[in-house]
Amino acid sequence: MFWKEDISKQQLDNLFERAKISLLSLIILAFALTYPIYFHEQNSTVFVWLGYILLVACARVYLNYRYSKEKNPDIRLYFNLFFALALLHAIGFSFAAFFISSQNLHDLIFYIFIIAGISAGAISSLLFSKRILIFYEIVLIVPVAIRLLFLGQDFYIMMGVILFLYLGFILHLSLQTYKMFVDLVQLQKGYEQKQKDLSVQSQRFFYLFNNIPIGLFFYDRRLKLTYCNDFFAKILQVSKEKLIGLDMNQLRDKRILPALKKPFMKQNGNYRGRYHSTLSSKEYFIELYTTYIEVGGEIIEGLGVVIDLTELKDYQERIEHLAYYDELTGLAKRSVLFESIDLAIKKVKRYKIYSVLIYMDIDDFKEINDSLGHNIGDLFLQKIAKRISRVIRDVDIAARMGGDEFAILLFEVSQDKNRALIEGMKVANRLAEAISKPVVIEDHTIQTSVSIGIALIDESSQDAFEMIKFADSAMYKIKRTHKNSIQIFDEAMKKQIDNLYTMKEDLEYALQNHEFILHIQPQFDHNKSIVGAEALLRWQHPQKGLLYPGDFFPVVEEFGMMTQLTEEVLYLAKQLIQKLPKKVRIAVNISGRDIYSEQFETFLSSYFDKELICWLDLEITEQVLIQDVNKAIDLITRIKKELAVAVSIDDFGTGYSSLQYLKRLPVDFLKIDRSFVQDLFKDKNDYVIVATIVNMAKSLGLKTIAEGVETKEQFEELQKIGVDFFQGYYLAKPMPEDSFIELLQTSGSVVH
Known part of the structure; x- marks a missing residue:
């Protein structure tokens, strides 16, 4: 209106x-x-x-x-x-x-x-x-x-x-x-806007034509170049003056001419491929698009768009090479080996031609890296890779599996199983002999050996993953016992592996369905009042019953599941702390892998609130701490400052911690290893060690906890020495959570 x-x-x-x-x-x-x-x-x-x-x-x-x-x-x-x-x-x-x-x-x-x-x-x-x-x-x-x-x-x-x-x-x-x-x-x-739009479009075209990183050129019916942008001249590495007026009919490389002629037939042209420049004598890989400019129904000019893909093509070829071949050694990557093994399995099932898989690990390679440096280690691996390539046939596949591990697929060795294994042993021996010869690198003479596992690819083989697993297991079996030897995979080893992987699957299921429980062993003071407890992990297996850590920890470590298990323990510990009628410290064992992980602190802070985390005690073994003392000091200092969580050194006295490092470690408790407590009256040295630990802890303002207290005499003597808290069968055995809560309700407890 x-x-x-x-x-x-x-x-x-x-x-x-x-x-x-x-x-x-x-x-x-x-x-x-x-x-x-x-x-x-x-x-x-x-x-x-x-x-x-x-x-x-x-x-x-x-x-x-x-x-x-x-x-x-x-x-x-x-x-x-x-x-x-x-x-x-x-x-x-x-x-x-x-x-x-x-x-x-x-x-x-x-x-x-x-x-x-x-x-x-x-x-x-x-x-x-x-x-x-x-x-x-x-x-x-x-x-x-x-x-x-x-x-x-x-x-x-x-x-x-x-x-x-x-x-x-x-x-x-x-x-x-x-x-x-x-x-x-x-x-x-409208007129002003159109004028503005026209001006903007002109500016855009000018900017685009002169600044776009793509070569642009105009040419007439005679294929003479009439104008081009700076980038086109830059691609060809010649001046614009030399290009303008160039008769493209005279180019030595004629592969682009059909694409240049198409616009004058009212068609768009395209060429993708190698191009040899007449002016700069360089080899390019280009993408050329051509079209026409039409005014009043008449084609007045052709327009060419050139994209220089030379570097991209070279990079792509390099990426393709890196996708299939190891950058350091030039050997095939795992993916190539896996595909080749799957092909070998198909061949043996169809034509009964057996192949052999060899898995190798250089013995004591870590010592070479540690003593001579990673650069020498890399050069050593390159020489080893060349020796491997010289031993095997062209049809065989040699792959680097990672670090100092190699796998060789001897493809289609024989139609006879035994003959195939014999040939595989021969190649393995030649490989062992070649690798064991001295290697000279920068005035360093390096001589080492190799542990080798062999697996036959036969009609029962399922897939590449299984075959790698078999050969790898054979290699590790011999490496753990003899080194510098060759082991053929057999049925007994297969059964062990099947059990191992079955346990792994059960563990994964257990983690997903919370089959783990905690048994709690209380910790007492001199008056036998509960001051804390240690949470001990148990697995309530649906078929095998209650399993202890020793039953499943080797599998956990083998398959790198420790972080998941630690998170499960912390999950259970949090639930327990929430249920306690009287709050006391709950100690949880933390692995070295977790305590040095950057994600561990983030997980703790996100999972526990301040009201609960102050009742948590992280137990870290002395052996774990001395792996990287400075990193441990930084990490524990930060965790305690930001989260106010207690930290204990477990199994204290079994490692080689120096007093200098112990002074800097912001820990709260030293747990005296049970081995010293057990021999307290049998070995004077153990008695002296316990007394020394207690006196040292007092001088540093730390509390001590004695583990493995199993007799009244041990309890009383440890009291005299000055131990602060006690844990062991004499006072209380590990018990289910409900029993611990009931014990906590009926007995005295002291908050520390």
């Missing part, structure tokens, strides 16, 4: 600009009207009216002045003020009708002509606002028309009706004029 009109600054500028001329016209008309009214009607009140008109005119002039001085005017405020003052002028002029009597026909007609002139002039001066224009015309004419109608004479009634008709005409003309103005503004805006 017109009374909700949105006004722009440009419209308001136009209104104020046109008002300068219209105000002068209104003042002149006011004086012209005052003269006949005063002299013919003898009415001096008309001067008050003139003063009102002049006052409003001054107000409008002042408003115009203020608006012109504003840098950021309030558009809505100034519009409303302009609107109000314009209406005041319209009201003033329409009110003049009441100064002229009905007998003074000439003055009345003169007045009507003035009103008509003002209304006509308003179309020009106020057309920038439909709202002001409409109201102005209505306020200016309607009172005059009503005045004429009420004079009662036929002539004046007719004049009033004509004035209303004139108002209708003026309003229609005003709306039409306003529409023309709006259309003109829209046209102007």
